[in-house]
Amino acid sequence: MSQGGSIAYHLRQNKAIERNLFVDLLSRVGRYVNISNYSYIGFGGPFLEDFKHLHSALRISKMISLEMDPNVYKRQMFNRPISCISLRNESSGDFLNNYEFDNEAGNIVWFDYATTDITSQLTETQRLVEKLGHGDIFKITVNASPTALGEPQDRSKMLEYRAEVLANRLSSYGPAEVTADSVATKNYPKTLLAAIMSAVKHGLAGDPSIVLQPLAAFVYSDGQQMLTVTGVLLHRDEIERFLEQSRLPFWSFFNADCLAPKSISVPVLSAKERVHIESMLPEAGVEDIQNALDFYTASTERVAQEEMSNFVNFYRMFPWYSRVVL
Structure with a gap:
């Protein structure tokens, strides 16, 4: 969170498109359930643009922003665009330790990670899903640039080195074997997507009545390649009804299995x-x-x-x- 405090996300066109797609997605889920009654929890950054957008488009008025950096938190206090945002100066990890989710009213949680610590982010994803309940929606955004895995002294062994680093970082969330192809720039988001899906399944292991319905997965780049995935937790016997009422199978960007992300990369135009x-x-x-x-x-x-x-x-x-x- 703190490393994202100086990034002008509101001026990044690919991320802006992805944010608009998220609002469009939530509006379609709103055909099945009243999204405006949900709580929204996320990383607001210094300008809290996502919060203002979700409030305006979906009428969500129970909102919590998490910010670890004290200075960015002070900027949030100054810039808060609407009064219904509760500002908390704490990390997502501390929040998960202390917060009791209202599983009756419903929750939308977007952990938009700015750091490259994929190990702790996968662990937090599992912990988040463990605390969420039926009807809750989560969105996870992580850095998907393989440069975050570092470089060896012998650059001719770059992919092999990064594969070994990633295998250690993914731990139990990764595949049995992480290969050089797994960390190639074009394949790395798909590798991370599989790890996030694994973390979600770990989080659901304690409640067999709830299953994951993937909704969307995108990869985009505004300086750094990023991966984002969204899903909803439902009872198995209601998935067909959810898809029918939300009409998500007719949405061009619906990703029913999230095996691979869809690319958002548009030209810079005058x-x-x-x-x-x-x-x-x-x-x-x-x-x-x-x-x-x-x-x-x-x-x-x-x-x-x-x-x-x-x-x-x-x-x-x-x-x-x-x-x-x-």
């Missing part, structure tokens, strides 16, 4: 480029857009096509940034 591209949507495809532009919006044609394909999928969630004089 205002003129974006207006021109959006004027062609939703009918135009990537090839139509590229032909109309007659240039690439990334360093290579392949990357430009991948990012433009994501833009076509996510453009409704894409934030607008502008200069405002107050």
